[in-house]
Structure formats: structure tokens, C-alpha cells
Amino acid sequence: MKVFSATFRKLALSTAVMSLAFASTSVRAEDTIKVGVLHSLSGTMAISETTLKDTMLMLIDEQNKKGGLLGKKLEPVVVDPASNWPLFAEKARELLTKDKVSAIFGCWTSVSRKSVLPVIEELNGLLFYPVQYEGEESSKNVFYTGAAPNQQAIPAVDYLMNDLKVKRWVLAGTDYVYPRTTNKILEAYLKSKGVDSKDIMINYTPFGHSDWQSIVADVKKFGSAGKKTAVVSTINGDANVPFYKELGNQGIKAEDIPVVAFSVGEEELSGMDTKPLVGHLAAWNYFMSVDSTKNAAFINQWKEYIKNPKRVTNDPMEAHYIGFNMWVKAVEKAGTTDPDAVQKAIIGVEYPNLSGGTSKMLPNHHISKPVLIGEIQADGQFVTVWQTNKLVDGDAWSDFLPDSKPIVADWTAPISCGNYNTKTKKCSGQKY
């Protein structure tokens, strides 16, 4: 009897402990809102994406200091998809099913986003994508806080055409989906402006291309025909350093043939010898050199958080800053983190960007941003030489490609579609 009761007591106790343990975990789970951070921390993309992971941790940290969200603390869940595109999809699934995150902030390359897309749509998650991209996409579950082509490429070309009187064009890019689509749009745009096809030279190179001698020599020849020439560069990542070095060595100065780049920002410049680059251009929606109190505060906060006074800020970081704060506002507005409610609530949400305007989430899940064109300076910073006088609305489907011209994205009723054809009045049914 005694033995029995002792055993019983033990059993009861352990059950009680167990139930307590369960209860406490469930309480803790409800106490926090989980936010997924899906950026490569190893592999080739680690160069760019590690910074964005740190940015997210900083933003979450700051929000928690302000008292969290809906009375709960935010809890970051960081995973490493290791620059491996299929792994992005797997990790996204893990974040949504196992960790049950309320939103994911992540991806850099377009191919990683395309790989995550089916998972995020199937599980009805939310993805905030912070990098400039080629457009031609609008998913119900993705918010594109980077630039669409009309917020970067088209204004840059306009600047070259109108202000620098450029007549001949070299479109040089790395051989993958973003440069190819962007160049297709740009080619159509230039032709619509009356540029002859013999005045356009298109060139693609592999990832990490390092021997630029003959291509730069070709550019030089192409540019010496007496008409003002510019290079529009969608060259991505590591290939940029040898490219600019070769330009400098072959004596091509920014005054003769300016290069406007869409993938070279402050972070990339910090790993380059900037001497040969001075005067070349880049188009972004944010520069670290932008003179605004908000930006100064952001830079200080970043340097303090990362404990390195030399670190720079860049455009995708600003995109995360806007995206995260818009999500916070939308969750507060909806009173819940439920994806459907947040999707509805976030459209029309406004948040001040770091360049001095107020960005707005549009019905096509893109945001409005200013477009800045800057010249590279010897200290690795940009000086703004031109900027749009008001914010430009991101356009998911380019108006310069015949196929996508009639298509619009609008996630509000009554259309509620990412690719609504205004001619046939039909939603193609394709989710993105």
C-alpha cells in the first residue's frame, strides 16, 4: 500500500510537472510573435545577405525596446539557407510549419525568391522581399519593398538620355533572370524612344567573370564612334571589381563613358579600390549619404548595433527598414498577425523612408519610393546628382513589354489578382 501510494505520488507529481511544462511553453509561445529571417549566412550570397540578417535583428530588437507588438515581444527565428536555392524553399517551409512565424523577411536573388514562392503561397505565409528586382511578378503573399524596374532602371536611362545626352547604349549584365529581363525592358524602352538597334550593344557574362579585357575593349570601340555612350550595368556581385578595374586600366573615364550600375551599393564599394570608379553612377532608392535626420539616426543606430563605426548602410537595408515598420503598422491596425488580415490591412499603410519622403504600400504589393542617381566618390560613398521630385509607384508589370503591358496587379477587391488582364478582363489564375 505504502509502495503503491509512493509510486502514485511520484506519478502524479511528474504528470503535474509535465503539464506545467506544457502549459508554460504554450504560454511562452503566445507571449511572443515570431519573425522569420531567411538570409544566407554562408556561401556566395553571404557577402550581401549577412548584413540584412543583422539589420532585421536590429529592427526587431528596437521594436522590443519600444514594448513589442500587440503587447507581446517579437522573437526572431534566424535560419541559414546557405545560398542554395532549393534550401530556401525548405527553410521557408520549416519557418512556417515548425516555427509558425508570422512573417518572413528574406531572400536576395530572384531565383531564391522564385524558389520560396510556391511554399509561401501554399502555406499562406508573408514574405517581405527587400532587393531591387526585374518585376513581372505580384504574389498575394509577397511584399516587394525593393525597386521594380520603373523605380530604378527606367529613371536611370532617362537621366542618361536627357541630362547626359547619351546616344549609344551598352547593356551589360550577368547571365541570369534579373539582367535578362531588365535588359529586355530597357531595350524595348530605348527603341520606343527612337534609339536605333545599331546603337544598342547587349552583352552577357557568367557569374564571377574576371577577364573583362575584350569586353571592355569592345565597349571602348563602341563608345569611340563619336556619339556619347553609356554603359547600363546589371553586372552582379563579384564580377564588378575586375570590370571597373579593367575600365580604369583601359583609360575609360566616367566623363567619357559613364557606367550606371544597378547592383553596386555602398556595401559592395567597401570591398573595392574606389579610385578607378570615381564619377561612375548608380541608381538606387537610398544612399547612405542622403542628408536627413531619420537617416542620420538610422546610421548611428546601425553602427552602434554592429559595434563597428566603419560599417556602411545600403539600399536593401532601407527596404527592410520600411518593410518591417509597415508590417508592424499593419499588424497593429489589424490587431492580429493572421496573414489574411495583415494582407488586407497593409495596403495603404504609409511609413516615412530614410530619404525624406513617405512610402506607401500599394495594392500591387509594391511600395512607392524616390529614385536617386548618385556618382561614386573616392571615399566609397555616393553623391546624389539627380533625383525624382516625387515618389515613384512601383509597377509590377512593365508597360514596355508588349506581353505585360495590359496586365496589372491589384490585391484589393474587386480585382484581387496579381496578373489581371485589363483587355480580356480576366485574372489568368496563375498565382503570380
Place this chain on the structure above:
Amino acid sequence: MNAYSHLRFLRNGFLACLCLCFSSSLMAEGSLAELLDAFRTGGMQDKEAGLDKSLLSKINVNNRIRTLLKKGIALQQLNVADDKTRLAAVETLGKLSDPATVKVLTDRLLVETNQGVLEAIRRLVLIDQLQNGNKDERIKAIDTLKEFNSQEVVNQLQAMTEKEGESFKENDTDIRNLASAALTEIKGRIQAYAAVETVFFGLSLGAVLVLSAIGLAITFGVMGIINMAHGELMMLGAYTVYVLQQLMPEYLGLATVLSIPVAFLVAGLTGIAIERGIIRHLYGRPLETLLATFGVSLFLQQTVRSIFSPLNRSVSSPSWMSGSWQINDFLALTWNRFYILIFSLLVFAALVQILKRTKLGLEVRAVSQNRAMARAMGIPSGQVDALTFGLGSGIAGIAGVALSQITNVGPNLGQSYIVDSFMVVVFGGVGNLYGTLLAGFSLGIANKFLEPYAGAVLAKILVLIFIILFIQKRPRGLFPQKGRAVES
């Protein structure tokens, strides 16, 4: 001189507010004299008034201002005593091709004494006469100018032979025919120069391939070790340059030269450590060696990431390695490529000498040909293995120094060269240094001749396909090793 020095000052990036007010109002009118005047007075006021610094804001120089300043400086430099500066100024003005400067240059002809500068000015005046002279002058201009290799001349002649709508831009048939004949003549020369240029590009690409493969030719070719960490040893060499440049930022050139022996030591010692620590236990087991060295390569990459951060590091080129050797308008050889070409040949020659003339070389050849026999003759094969591997690794380090001058210095540097290195060694014939040299250069040149037709992506693929087919036909590469030792 006063304005000139002010302009230099401005060009360095500090434009006072005052100056900008003047320049922006003047740029619309475009009068150069006024602009210069404004700069002069602006600069003086700035100095004399002793302005409060906080009232001034830094105005950044952009391309438009830079071009204007360039022109202004060149015009001022026309009067400088130094002949070379004057010549450079004339050339700058020639490139800007502004009709207004022709007048200034014609005036200069009267006072100029230096023969070189005189010739340069005369040429510019002739180019102007191509369009604006009377018929005799124009014919004479075409006749004289067709001897020169000048892009500006080509453009002018091209314009004269082109059609505008139905009629020709140039009405005079005689001049048009002369221009078109001159153009054909110049274009023939351009093609010849282009061929020379392509060969140079090919050789320099080949030099990079040879440099990165030659260390591998020792470790893989002579010793038969598949060393996947070869690329990372190059990376160590490149980081050595970075570290040395950080240590002595004042002497970039010296740091770069010094890093050649230092990189050899760093990479060589790392190589010896890898050989003694890992590879020695795996001789005769190629698959395990491959996996183990792959592990080492990941380890080295991550170490560099932890120490130096995953971001690329910026390595500067010393001034004598920047820019190009401008032979004429149609042919320019870039200095960094030129030096790397010479450097790779030197390294190759040194290596051949080491293998042929030194005791170590003799022992290396003996061990690689017949290990058992060499041991029987009293050669400490273990020690020789370590030193050989160290030599191959050290040369990889030297290759890294060269690579730091043309590409990114980052943790992934090695990965982008490892495949190419193996390709060159296999194509050249395993165990043959001359094969590596020839393979590197021929692949480089083939790649560069294909690139204009096929594009960079396709050219690389075509070269790979060619090598695959070649290896099918001749599995031992260009120069197979002969002898009984190989057959077994």
C-alpha cells in the same frame, strides 16, 4: 598660373559655394573665359575675405563639372613650361573636340617651340580642316591624316562617307571618294591592331591560367595528389597582399612586391602543414585525398571569413600597375596584364630551373618517377614529399598575389580558379610543366578569339567541350609522360 592652381584645388573636390554660384550661372552660357575669370575671382574672394568655414558647404564635383574643369585646366596648361604637360593638354583638348578650342590652338602654333607639341596641334588643326577648310585644304588634310592612327580622324571620315536620307552628307564627290579610300586604308590597320590586341588578351588570360595551374602541375602533375585546397592556397596569397598593404599603407608598390616572397612562405608553410598533417596518411588513396583536401578548402575559407569577414577586401594596385600603355588610338596594352604576363613567365622559368638544376628538383623527379627505387637510393621520400607539396603550394600563393591585382580578394577567390587550374593541367598533360605552359596560353588565346563571336558564356562552354573531346582522343593530354614508370 593663379587660376590654374585654383582649378587644381577645385578639382580635388572642394568647391566653395561662391564658385558654384558662378559656375552654375555660367555653365548655361558656356563661355570659358568668363568661367575661368569667375573661378579666379571666386577663389580670391574666398581667400581674402577669410570666410567663416561653417558658412561653406562641400559641393561635390560631378561629371559635368569635371569635364568643364578638365577643359579649363588643359587650356591653362597650354602655357606651362613643361613640354610633356603641354602635350598632354593638347591631347585632352583633342579628345574633347570643341570647335572653340581650335582657335586657341591655332594661336598657340605661333609661339610653340616644342616639335612634339607642334605636331600634335597641327594634327588637331588638320582634323578641324577636314570639315571646315576649303577644298584644297581638305584634300591635303585627308592625305596627311590617313597616315595617323587617330579615332577622331576615323569618325570624321566615317561621317563624310555616310548617307543622310537619300543624299550623301558630303556633297563633293572627289572628297567623298578620297575620304572613303583613306577610311579603307585606316580600317585595314585597325584590323591588324585588333588582331594584335586579341593575341595580347589571350596571352594575358593564358598567363593567369598558367600561374594558377603551375603550382597544381607540381602537386597534381608530379606528385599525383588531387588537392582541392589549391584555390584556397591562392586565396591565402591574395590575403597576404591585403595584410601587407594594411601594414604599410604609404608604400603600396613596395607592399605588393614584398608580398611575393611572403605569400610564398605563408602558402608554402600551410601546404607543408596540410601535407604532414593529412595528405601523408592518404597516399595511394586518391578519393580520400580529394575529400580530405576539399574539407581543408572549406576550413580555410571559413577561417578567412571569421578573421577578415565574409566581405571582399579592397586591394589597391600600385600606380605603375594601373593604366595602360597607349601605343596609339587603336592599340593599348594594360600594365597590370602586361606585368602579370612577364611575371608568369618568370615564375615558370624559375620553377623549371629548380626542378632541373637543384638537388631538391632531382629528388622530386626521382621520387615521382619511382618512389621505391628512390628510397632505395637513400632519398628521404617523406621529406621530399613535404617540400614538393610546399613548393607547389608556395607557387599557388604567388599566383594569389597576381590575382589580387585583377580580381576580388574574398573567401571565394579560390573556388573560381580551381576548375580552370585542373583543366589546364589535364589538358597540358599530367606531369609536364611545358604542357601546362602551352595549354594555359593556347586555352587563353582560343577563348579570346571565340569571345567576340560567341560571347563570354558560350566561349567558355565551347572551350570546355573541346577539352572533353580532346581528352577522349588523348587521355594523357598534350604532352603525355613516357616511359615504363608511367605505363605501370
